Amino acid sequence: MVTSKGQRLQFELDDDDLKLFCEETDEQIELLDTCLVQLEGEPEPELLQQIFRAAHTLKGSSATIGHKKMANLTHAMETVLDAVRQGKRAPTSDVVDALLAGLDALRILANEVVTRVDSGIETGGLEADLHAVLESPAPEKDSDAATGKGGLTYALSEAVQSAAHESLAQGAACFLVEVQIALECQLPSIRGFQVLQELDALGTPLQTWPDREVIEAGAGELSLAAVLISRQSEEQLQAAVGVVSDVSRVSAKALSAEQLSGPIGAAAGSPEAPAAQGRPQLSVVDNGAEAAKAPKRAAAQSVRIDVERLDGLMNLVGELVIDRTRLQQIREQLAAVLKDANLTELTENFEETTAHLARVTDELQEQIMRSRMLPVRSVLTRLPRLVRDVATKCGKKVDLLTAGEETELDRSVIEEISDPLVHILRNAVDHGIEPPEERRALGKPETGTVTVTAWNQETYIYLSVKDDGKGIDTRRLRQKVVEKGLMSREAAEAASEEQAIQWIFLPGLSTAEKLTDVSGRGVGMDIVRTNIERLNGQITVYSTPGVGSEVVVQLPLTLATTKALMVMARGTVYAIPLVSVTEALGDHEADIHSVNGMKMLRLRSRLLPMMDLASVLGDTRPKNIDAGRFLVAARHGDRHVAFTVDRLLGEQDVVVKSLGDLVGGRRGITGATILGDGTLGLIVDTPSLVNEQALLVTA
Template sequence: MDMSQYLSMFIDESRDHLQAMNDSLLQLEASPKDISIVQVIFRSAHTLKGMSATMGFEDLASLTHEMENVLDLVRNHKLDMDAFIFDCIFKSLDSLESMVEDIIQGGTGKADVSSIVASLKSIVSGDYLKGEAAAAPTASAAKSGGSGELDEFQVSIIEQSIQAGLAVYKLEVSVEDTCVLKAARAYMVFNYLENQGEVIKSSPSVQDIEQEKFDKSFTVYFVTTVEQAVLEKEVGNISEIESAKATLFTPELLEQMRHAQIEVQASSAQTAAAAAAPALTPAAPAANTPAAAPAKAATGGAPVANKTIRVDIERLDTLMNLFSELLIDRVRLEQLASEVRRTDLTETVEHMARVSSDLQNIVLKLRMVPVDTVFNRFPRMVRDVAKSLNKKVDLVITGADTELDRTVIDEIGDPLVHLLRNSVDHGLETTEKRLEIGKPEVGTVNLRAFHSGNHVFIEVQDDGNGINRDNILNKAMKNGIVTADQARTMTDEEVYMLLFASGFSTAEKISDISGRGVGLDVVRTKIESLGGSVSVTSTLGKGSNFSVQLPLTLSIIAAMLIRVGQEKYAIPLSSIVETAAVKTSAIRSLHGTRVVEYRGGVIPIISLGKLLDVPGYEQADKNEQEIVVIRKGDKIAALQVDDFIGQQEIVLKSLGGYLNKTFAVSGATILGDGQVALIIDTNALIK
């Protein structure tokens, strides 16, 4: 049976179940005794297991099966949730998400999940120890550093490597406190190690290290022929690595490790026997009955018809393209009707315009997706970041039902991740500091989304220490970004926008400006590439607010049509500050750059005709020149054009693969008279 036709359905369903399990697990962490939440997670895991097995993704099926076994014990009151079990389930979900992502990218969904499966099995079998016994099984285990981290198979590899005359090290690597890209430095360490031998295991896992889910250090178990001193020196010489300490495994240390494992297993067996005794209670058969209760209660016992259907994204794109052609023909018909001037034709075209406008709204709404599809992964991320920093954080999400175009939704996730990480990591004070200054020990991060006009605003606000204006200005002057004279006249908002200057926060310690600005230039670039903008407000000691403004859609935009020479061009209205006419005599040259006075300042003026080498363009000898004032962030410039045609809604079309790197052109549109007008990328014109 060909399963490929069901793959997209499997991917969609898997994502839904994984997100549901993540959300429910966060709820369960807040209410560990609520068995109804466990039932929800169990059902999702059970469904995902069946789907994976049917599709032939055995690693997915086996991991969900082990999760199911643990959850079954919990829902039947044979096991209580604690920190270790929560971490195991969360790690399992991370692995499942990675495997599903691999399938999406065309892979087989296979992954090495042996360590997490072993942890889940240890919980089910009784080898898992609770409380203090789990934290410190035996003295010898603590000395070996292995019984809690290495499984029996990995210990066997170490034993065989030692017998073969190879050196086995436990390498502990620490990065510097000022290191910004920890994952990149860890990658350099692994790259060196893999060229010199074989990595048996890392703690945290390689996946967690790649996602920077570690504080300052990580441990690697490593087989090699390299001498200990050379290994420590070479790893220690990698940029921003603070230290590298290697411990050589000896036969004696290996024997201690095996002895520790035997003691742990013997102790665990006793714990398992004790845990099994109270399990035979009437609660077990009764635990299955509440499973269907929530759904029935919510509907009063009546079945609910499914009012939604899944639609392939390609079909929506095709629908949008067809409607785009219809919109172009409508504009053409309106133009012809105005020339013919027949009443019946004009009335028919006007009716067609009204109907097509309604159709346009429906088509655009079909492409709209709630920002919840992006927001729903943030509670888990904030939880992980807060836990790694030993902070207490409450993420408050409002407006998650606010809708955005799918093309914007697909791109906005990473910038928001960065802003949220900044708020949790660097915006909020430590628990001790908050209590010291009289703030609640739990910091609050607000993530808000709301509509305003033809835009959507997304805000990330924290009640942390705020942004220190003086520190930013001092650093900006030190880096040559602004002069002392400029600094004296800058408003608070202008100072905060300096955080988005390229590389602003890489030269000094993060704490100098509370960590703000690390990579924010990338955030700004991404948002502006979507036709949006970002702004910052802050009150020292009370917190900061990063506000992102985005267009509702990228498919149909409002634009100003202009003429240059024999060509027509479109400039997005979202980039335009205003249009004006200036005296030709007011245009002057300053250090080789043409400038014009504008509202008390001086801005550069760019001749589109010269810049784009437009056919038929000649510098007209006129007393006045038409200009379009454009903005990119806090930078302003003027475009010199020949004539204004007017405002119009245009359909944005790609230039295709061969012309995708055309300077200052972001796409094209077809006008009512059939002509093609290029759409100017104003961001490329301002540097």
């Protein structure tokens, strides 16, 4: 290799990246420094994984910035470590020596990135050494004593050893149980927990890898091992554990007293192990275990990340999710085509890889989404001041209580939730809480209380604003809707209390006796609701006269993806956000009526105006044969409609893409999503379509 000491070097990274690169590189080199020396002898699987991961990370980051020399060297180191990890090469002193020499060179190479000057270091020899180490067979004495042929080894703690010996003495048997979870399993960590439950039922697991706490926290990996005391046979154990879904391989091997004294070897070397040895140990990429280990090195591992960069990452993951879906479709097509060509091994490998890619992508998406989460505290801390100001202005005494500050949500949602929340809170203080004298007369404490609570439930965040004021005056609301001409007197009187309460969301309605400069008049709750529903959220209000009212806002945790019902209408795929869908049914089971020439669907004593989805969105192409075979009932607030569509395609998480300025704000469409086959799907703006329909009906 030609080196030119002192020459300027170019790397593909800017100053911001440089900082991150150095922090991460230093961290990994330091980790290798500590761990490589422990490698010699009988390494624990966990240590090996940790070292391998560090080398792998270094390789990836150096290759990314175009540091070829560093990438090549780390690649050579990684290859050796992989062989050790798979039990093909014992970590003898010559292996460790070669790795440590490589590490020293890495330090110098990493520094080149800072100085941008060629250090002149020669790595070809080191790479050759590493290669040579791999070629030379491991000396016999270094191979594992207990089960022979290398493979992963498990070190038993002394306490476990003595407990195992004791059980053997009492006539129970001691087993090494190794379990592999299928690659395509989507929640392997939970399968791991189920395996642990089985083991608990079968006997006493003395020690498990990963640790019991890790498995119980749902952070297990694709493989799991345990030393189990049991009175069952090997076959019985294998059968019982094999009952857990997605378990692809189980081995249970009885251990002798002698075997228990040393580190115990993996079934990779035992005769009855299936021919899966050559398969790479994919459990390394499982970051569940990483998360569980994180606290040990938490301080060094946190890095501040530019929000823009996170947005960029989120976008890339969105692309990846799309590719994943496409790949899965291609896989199905390939499998169908190649089935006859006797290429099953090829398709199996491909399937395994796509399944794994799918799992990693899902996990990656979730992890990145998590990294964009902020505690809702930043919004809540603004509120005490606001409440104080509003209360002073309208001469009221109000205490604000907040709870759930730690609730996390996506930063995009945080930005959007602030204004509606402020508005709801103002309303609560201004219209909800009574003046002190009135409260005293009612026997309530002079100081009113407003409680703001935030909590997560599944993929939603909930924010509740609750006051102990007078509640919503429905008698007054009934008068108002009639005065404003929004409803006939009969209809207003006939409405139930619950229905009347929801009228506070009607545009142009305010029941405040006087116009105040705090909440204004009538430009409140309808706009709040529109904004929240634009975010695919929902707002609900509860009220008890004299006791108080509560407004609950439900929002998705992220705006980057949304759950939707995918439908087909005249050849175009539409995504109807699930939050607005109440029901989907075939037209043969639908009860359709004609009212004043308009088709209506009767659904649970409610008449829903029917809209042809494609037509209403401006699709003028002729209808095809199966047009309108299905109905999707959707709602916005208390208005319901039924969209007619040609086919129901199922529920799906869609990545929301803005249509951008090019297409402009197309009516009834909030955005687009790219489907598995690469075509575009349009995301339906249910609120605007429902409102449009309402106008039509009134007209």
